[in-house]
Amino acid sequence: MTITIKPYNNESGYLCLPLVKNIPSPRHHNWKMIHCPSCGTECWMSLSAKITIKRSGGGLQGVCTECALRTGMKVSAKEG
Numbered sequence: 001m002t003i004t005i006k007p008y009n010n011e012s013g014y015l016c017l018p019l020v021k022n023i024p025s026p027r028h029h030n031w032k033m034i035h036c037p038s039c040g041t042e043c044w045m046s047l048s049a050k051i052t053i054k055r056s057g058g059g060l061q062g063v064c065t066e067c068a069l070r071t072g073m074k075v076s077a078k079e080g
């Protein structure tokens with residue numbers, strides 16, 4: 001299983017964080033377990049994700065995979 005941290009998405013402004021239930025043990029020592037700010041599910045914040053969010057200056061929010069997908073669907077539904 002390959003884990004990819006998606007690059008900054010201008011449309012949604014959400015960074016997709018891997019779910020703890022999908023990846024029970026962190027793949028890097030710098031992964032930190034956080035609670036998704038949207039649904040509260042446990043997910044992993046990697047150091048690179050943290051840096052990306054910090055660089056965005058607040059425009060980017062880290063949410064779990066499920067919320068990122070849900071938000072993406074919501075955005076497309078609204079626009080379509």
Ligand SMILES: [Zn+2]
Pocket residue numbers: 036037038039040041063064065066067068
């Ligand atoms: Zn979530």
